[in-house]
Amino acid sequence: MTAGDTTLAPLLRIGALTKRFGGFTALDNVSVDIRPGERFGLIGPNGSGKTTLINCISGAFRTDPATVVFNGEDITRLPPHVRTRRGIARSFQIPRPFRSMTVIENLMVAADFTSATHLRLTAEAHRDQAMAILREMGLAAKAEARVTGLSQVELRKMELARAMATRPKLLISDEAMAGLSGSEVDEVLDLLLKLAGESITIIMIEHIMQAVMRFSERIMCLDAGRIIAIGQPSEVMANARVQEAYLGT
Amino acid sequence: MFSMDLLLEAVVTGVLLGCFYAAVSIGLSVSFGLLDVPQVAHPAFLVMASYAVFFLNDGYDIDPLLAGVLITPLLFVFGLLAYRLYYETFERRGTDAAVRGIAFFFGIAFIIEVLLILYFGVDQRSVTASYIGKSWRIAGMRVPLRLMVAFAVAGGLTLLLSVYLSRTFMGRAIRAVAQDEEAVRLMGANPVRIKQWAFGIATAVLGVAGALLIIVSPVDPTLDRAYIGRTFCVVVMAGLGSMTGTLIAAIILGIAETIVLTMFGASWAPAISFALLLGILAVRPQGLLGRR
Amino acid sequence: MKRNAIAFWGFALLFLAAILLSAQFVANEYWFFAGYVILQFIVLSVAWSILGGYAGYVNFGTSAFFGVGVYTAVFLVSAIGAPLALQIAVAAIVGAVMGFAVGLLTLRMQGIFFSIATIAVTIVVETTVTNWRSLGGAAGIQIQRPPVTAPFHSYVQMLVFVQALLVVLSVAISRYIQNSWIGRGLQALRDDELAAECTGVPTLRLKMTACVISGALMCAAGAPGAMYLQYADPASAFNLNYSVSVLAMALIGGTAHWIGPVIGAILLGVTQQLLTVTISSEVNVLVLGVMLVLFVVGAPEGIIGLFRKGRRSEGKA
Numbered sequence: 028m029t030a031g032d033t034t035l036a037p038l039l040r041i042g043a044l045t046k047r048f049g050g051f052t053a054l055d056n057v058s059v060d061i062r063p064g065e066r067f068g069l070i071g072p073n074g075s076g077k078t079t080l081i082n083c084i085s086g087a088f089r090t091d092p093a094t095v096v097f098n099g100e101d102i103t104r105l106p107p108h109v110r111t112r113r114g115i116a117r118s119f120q121i122p123r124p125f126r127s128m129t130v131i132e133n134l135m136v137a138a139d140f141t142s143a144t145h146l147r148l149t150a151e152a153h154r155d156q157a158m159a160i161l162r163e164m165g166l167a168a169k170a171e172a173r174v175t176g177l178s179q180v181e182l183r184k185m186e187l188a189r190a191m192a193t194r195p196k197l198l199i200s201d202e203a204m205a206g207l208s209g210s211e212v213d214e215v216l217d218l219l220l221k222l223a224g225e226s227i228t229i230i231m232i233e234h235i236m237q238a239v240m241r242f243s244e245r246i247m248c249l250d251a252g253r254i255i256a257i258g259q260p261s262e263v264m265a266n267a268r269v270q271e272a273y274l275g276t
Numbered sequence: 277m278f279s280m281d282l283l284l285e286a287v288v289t290g291v292l293l294g295c296f297y298a299a300v301s302i303g304l305s306v307s308f309g310l311l312d313v314p315q316v317a318h319p320a321f322l323v324m325a326s327y328a329v330f331f332l333n334d335g336y337d338i339d340p341l342l343a344g345v346l347i348t349p350l351l352f353v354f355g356l357l358a359y360r361l362y363y364e365t366f367e368r369r370g371t372d373a374a375v376r377g378i379a380f381f382f383g384i385a386f387i388i389e390v391l392l393i394l395y396f397g398v399d400q401r402s403v404t405a406s407y408i409g410k411s412w413r414i415a416g417m418r419v420p421l422r423l424m425v426a427f428a429v430a431g432g433l434t435l436l437l438s439v440y441l442s443r444t445f446m447g448r449a450i451r452a453v454a455q456d457e458e459a460v461r462l463m464g465a466n467p468v469r470i471k472q473w474a475f476g477i478a479t480a481v482l483g484v485a486g487a488l489l490i491i492v493s494p495v496d497p498t499l500d501r502a503y504i505g506r507t508f509c510v511v512v513m514a515g516l517g518s519m520t521g522t523l524i525a526a527i528i529l530g531i532a533e534t535i536v537l538t539m540f541g542a543s544w545a546p547a548i549s550f551a552l553l554l555g556i557l558a559v560r561p562q563g564l565l566g567r568r
Numbered sequence: 569m570k571r572n573a574i575a576f577w578g579f580a581l582l583f584l585a586a587i588l589l590s591a592q593f594v595a596n597e598y599w600f601f602a603g604y605v606i607l608q609f610i611v612l613s614v615a616w617s618i619l620g621g622y623a624g625y626v627n628f629g630t631s632a633f634f635g636v637g638v639y640t641a642v643f644l645v646s647a648i649g650a651p652l653a654l655q656i657a658v659a660a661i662v663g664a665v666m667g668f669a670v671g672l673l674t675l676r677m678q679g680i681f682f683s684i685a686t687i688a689v690t691i692v693v694e695t696t697v698t699n700w701r702s703l704g705g706a707a708g709i710q711i712q713r714p715p716v717t718a719p720f721h722s723y724v725q726m727l728v729f730v731q732a733l734l735v736v737l738s739v740a741i742s743r744y745i746q747n748s749w750i751g752r753g754l755q756a757l758r759d760d761e762l763a764a765e766c767t768g769v770p771t772l773r774l775k776m777t778a779c780v781i782s783g784a785l786m787c788a789a790g791a792p793g794a795m796y797l798q799y800a801d802p803a804s805a806f807n808l809n810y811s812v813s814v815l816a817m818a819l820i821g822g823t824a825h826w827i828g829p830v831i832g833a834i835l836l837g838v839t840q841q842l843l844t845v846t847i848s849s850e851v852n853v854l855v856l857g858v859m860l861v862l863f864v865v866g867a868p869e870g871i872i873g874l875f876r877k878g879r880r881s882e883g884k885a
Contacts, residue, residue, distance in 0.1 A: 087762060087766075106765065107765035108764075108765045108766075108768050108769055108770045109770075112768055124763070125759040126759050127759050128756075128759070132752070135752065136752055136753065136764070139753065140767065141767075
């Protein structure tokens with residue numbers, strides 16, 4: 028049902044992507060296809076280029092033409108908000124909520140700016156939609172709470188909920204489990220699996236290995252801006268270079 | 277209409293003036309360039325220092341440069357306190373620090389301006405010293421001696437500060453904090469303490485800079501507004517936090533101002549630094565002379 | 569929502585009617601001179617807050633927009649003897665265009681760079697006008713008021729009414745923005761620009777919109793100033809004091825709600841008028857500076873923030 032079908036055209040195609048900052052090469056000739064409905068894990072040591080790759084996909088960084096193709100369209104010239112409207116949503120490694128707003132208001136920003144009918148839909152309709160997402164995320168009770176009062180796990184869920192409120196085709200979760208306790212990790216992981224079940228393609232960046240292993244159909248490992256391994260979770264884990272990058276000196 | 281002689285004279289004056297601009301900007305290069313503090317009150321602090329020098333010179337007949345040195349410790353303490361207040365109220369609370377920090381320092385600048393007006397009046401004030409009013413003839417040009425003094429002292433000050441920042445332990449700590457606060461914290465040092473110290477230094481150098489300001493030209497309480505343009509122009513052009521960059525940028529500004537002044541007249545003077553600043557911000561916000 | 573709107577427009581009509589009636593019953597011209605200044609500051613700080621408050625871009629260019637408004641009117645009067653309504657309309661258009669240009673130049677900058685750039689814009693514009701001979705240059709320029717028409721007894725009374733109309737217009741616009749998706753977008757980008765972009769908010773376009781509307785209103789507010797003083801010179805029309813006063817009024821009132829800048833402008837405007845009359849204009853600037861610093865340090869959300877906090881601690885969220 029959700030397994031990435033190799034016969035379909037890729038939802039996201041990264042083609043020979045290189046990103047330099049001054050003399051430093053953060054991403055070096057990275058190419059990968061993400062298939063529709065795929066659960067894709069992205070791993071690699073700190074500074075290996077994971078977040079840079081996410082920033083290139085979501086549009087925070089500009090890249091060369093045709094290096095990022097989404098749904099058959101070259102999106103490298105599109106600003107982030109247009110990419111969001113095309114169906115790419117993300118969460119942030121360090122949560123970036125709209126601090127002056129309540130939880131539901133955070134979601135309503137997404138509803139306001141990504142539904143093509145934002146001038147016709149009433150605020151009530153937006154509110155209902157946002158509320159439905161919050162219920163799905165188990166945050167309904169916190170809808171009217173200020174985000175500054177949320178716990179770490181609630182903040183993570185809120186970010187995922189806000190990303191979901193843009194009704195994405197592709198959801199990128201950037202270390203949504205960092206700093207959470209064991210049971211909280213399971214909670215967020217179950218949420219992501221549930222979303223994947225709704226035929227949303229998900230790229231998950233994570234340091235918590237057992238979570239990535241449980242979640243992903245395919246895993247890619249970056250090191251120093253290069254792909255050092257890609258494939259089935261068990262294959263990647265067995266890869267000598269991956270083990271070296273993670274465990275070696 | 278624009279002869280080689282005139283150009284040469286403009287360049288010489290511009291270089292002298294530029295060194296002076298470096299001296300009044302170098303503190304900002306530390307506080308804003310290195311520490312990221314939105315110190316828009318820097319020029320107001322500068323003018324305040326000039327008035328302190330005027331007070332000592334006028335009332336006690338102290339040489340303006342000596343007066344500048346005498347008030348340096350006071351300014352240092354003032355800087356420490358100002359940073360403490362800024363840190364406690366804005367940086368520590370995190371959100372919105374930039375927006376409210378700018379308003380805060382602008383308010384401080386305004387208060388200083390008005391207090392100076394209330395105490396000293398709106399008239400221009402100047403100092404007396406043996407080297408003010410004389411001029412030397414160099415290669416057929418008349419160069420005011422006070423500009424030469426400003427040039428020499430400014431050069432010394434800039435050199436001193438860049439040596440301090442690159443050679444001493446504390447100086448290197450300041451640079452380290454500017455680059456990676458977290459790393460400094462992990463090494464067991466207190467970044468807030470270091471930044472406070474740096475802000476103190478940045479304010480302390482205004483003692484001599486303020487003396488130079490009132491030596492070069494008479495001072496009035498609202499002069500700080502013109503120097504917002506000059507100091508920020510220099511610091512931004514230099515690429516935030518670079519000391520040699522500050523010197524070069526200040527000389528570029530000095531020459532630009534002198535040339536425009538000779539060609540178009542004094543009525544365009546206030547706009548030069550601001551226009552240059554605007555151009556740099558719009559085209560190359562990382563500065564003409566590279567990143568830090 | 570509906571009831572709110574009726575109350576708002578009812579109050580606006582009442583306010584305008586009161587100004588009109590006062591022209592019939594108040595004899596002392598001083599009240600109109602003072603009232604004009606306060607109303608002008610309400611328009612300016614409400615307009616400032618659209619960009620500075622909702623979007624969090626601290627604009628020091630108020631005096632640039634205000635001064636350009638004044639000089640647009642001066643130019644139209646001295647060139648073609650344009651009537652007041654035309655002066656204001658053209659000033660609004662000039663302000664919108666200028667807002668667009670300034671926005672294009674500065675709105676990609678962050679935080680303090682934007683603020684510094686707006687100061688720079690002010691000085692550059694001021695210097696240009698100072699060197700503009702036909703507008704009087706540094707010495708300034710005199711202009712003549714045309715005769716006044718009924719129901720007003722003096723030209724200043726009419727200017728007060730016109731400025732009151734601008735107050736209603738600017739507050740209505742600010743209120744509309746706050747309650748619409750534009751306001752939510754601005755609030756989002758104020759909180760976090762990257763997160764806003766990634767949530768679908770077209771941040772640059774919204775900032776530009778805010779800058780254009782804000783600029784148009786500020787210029788419009790400046791236009792009647794030429795007739796009010798019957799005189800204009802660059803040093804006063806572009807005085808940085810306008811920028812700081814307006815910023816202080818908005819921040820002291822609070823920028824999270826459209827009423828904040830209105831409260832701030834009334835409070836500080838009245839205080840300034842009182843201080844200028846009773847003590848001196850220097851002390852009034854001092855009070856302004858001290859209040860700005862105190863509020864920024866002690867009550868970052870301004871007067872409306874204090875009220876909200878009071879309500880929240882009583883148990884209402």
